[in-house]
Amino acid sequence: MHNGTTITQFIIEEQRHIAGATGDFTSLLNDVVTACKVLSNMVNHGALVGVLGSAGTENVQGETQKKLDVLSNEVFIQSNEWAGHLAAMASEEMDEIYPIPAKYPRGKYLLTFDPLDGSSNIDVNVSVGTIFSILRVSGGVEEPTERDFLQAGVQQVAAGYALYGPSTMMVLTTGNGVNGFTLDQNIGEFILTHPNMTIPADTREFAINVSNMRFWEEPVKRYVQECLDGEEGPRGEDFNMRWIASMVAEVHRILTRGGVFMYPFDSKMQAKGQGGKLRLLYEANPMSMIVEQAGGGAITGRERILDVQPESLHQRVPVILGSKNEVERILGYHEQA
Ligand code: AHG
Ligand code: MN
Ligand code: MN
Ligand code: MN
Numbered sequence: 252m253h254n255g256t257t258i259t260q261f262i263i264e265e266q267r268h269i270a271g272a273t274g275d276f277t278s279l280l281n282d283v284v285t286a287c288k289v290l291s292n293m294v295n296h297g298a299l300v301g302v303l304g305s306a307g308t309e310n311v312q313g314e315t316q317k318k319l320d321v322l323s324n325e326v327f328i329q330s331n332e333w334a335g336h337l338a339a340m341a342s343e344e345m346d347e348i349y350p351i352p353a354k355y356p357r358g359k360y361l362l363t364f365d366p367l368d369g370s371s372n373i374d375v376n377v378s379v380g381t382i383f384s385i386l387r388v389s390g391g392v393e394e395p396t397e398r399d400f401l402q403a404g405v406q407q408v409a410a411g412y413a414l415y416g417p418s419t420m421m422v423l424t425t426g427n428g429v430n431g432f433t434l435d436q437n438i439g440e441f442i443l444t445h446p447n448m449t450i451p452a453d454t455r456e457f458a459i460n461v462s463n464m465r466f467w468e469e470p471v472k473r474y475v476q477e478c479l480d481g482e483e484g485p486r487g488e489d490f491n492m493r494w495i496a497s498m499v500a501e502v503h504r505i506l507t508r509g510g511v512f513m514y515p516f517d518s519k520m521q522a523k524g525q526g527g528k529l530r531l532l533y534e535a536n537p538m539s540m541i542v543e544q545a546g547g548g549a550i551t552g553r554e555r556i557l558d559v560q561p562e563s564l565h566q567r568v569p570v571i572l573g574s575k576n577e578v579e580r581i582l583g584y585h586e587q588a
Contacts, residue, residue, distance in 0.1 A: 275358060454505075549570070
């Protein structure tokens with residue numbers, strides 16, 4: 252069996268080099284890891300423990316919540332509210348921010364999360380995940396407000412995701428590269444299995460939900476059409492396509508073998524007053540930090556996602572991320588348009 256580096260050991264050793272580190276951050280990450288282990292267990296047991304199906308409620312975005320959307324949100328709150336490292340949390344499944352209750356001490360960090368990403372896949376037993384981002388409180392620790400969360404992605408202290416796939420993995424960055432850990436179910440620990448993950452700069456694989464094609468802008472239509480034209484087209488090469496409908500699984504594939512993932516600006520989302528489908532604070536920003544740290548690119552089409560100044564908690568943005576040269580090509584198509 253594996254006698255490797257546990258995620259806790261890895262984080263402690265990484266934090267040792269940071270002047271002024273108090274251990275708060277290490278301890279916070281540890282609680283996030285625990286929450287993901289609990290979720291992994293729930294997802295793995297599925298119908299055996301009665302967690303599949305709809306909760307019969309809607310979240311603030313107007314999506315029907317799955318039972319697991321609600322349960323995973325509760326698990327994240329319970330695991331992370333008590334230790335004194337956080338001032339507040341925010342999630343896809345909560346309309347407002349969640350200030351740490353008065354019975355617990357408040358700390359200097361903020362946690363945002365998508366507790367269950369790809370929840371349309373849960374009932375069909377396809378991979379789902381959890382995405383999280385850690386920020387420092389910008390205002391006072393005592394009275395956290397939504398405004399404290401409205402920080403550009405470049406301010407993130409750490410970002411990560413858990414992928415509940417054939418094996419459960421945790422992928423993490425604290426701004427010093429990207430490392431992947433696999434959950435050893437027998438000992439209950441994430442073990443470092445994918446050190447220094449990097450995204451190949453070139454790719455011949457793209458991911459986009461083509462059912463939305465009629466709503467896209469010209470630059471994205473052009474890019475996808477050129478991929479579809481293959482060897483006979485201007486790219487002179489055949490492309491492959493994947494769409495899992497779990498951002499975590501798509502990003503993980505891209506970290507493993509390269510590729511481009513797009514949920515671009517579309518006129519249908521614009522009609523609802525939003526620039527895209529994916530949420531800036533707990534989907535686009537953490538994934539963009541991970542992708543950039545692995546050498547890839549992440550843009551809205553026209554600008555770097557990590558530079559977008561958030562205006563509201565559940566703001567949505569167009570997302571185009573992955574292999575650097577392809578992302579730059581798509582940026583170029585937008586600039587020419
Ligand atoms: P969530 O399940 O957290 O609401 O996120 C779903 C997101 C993302 O994971 C995925 O890339 C995308 O929605 C899939 O959207 P479509 O169903 O429109 O393809
Ligand atoms: Mn959702
Ligand atoms: Mn999601
Ligand atoms: Mn979700």
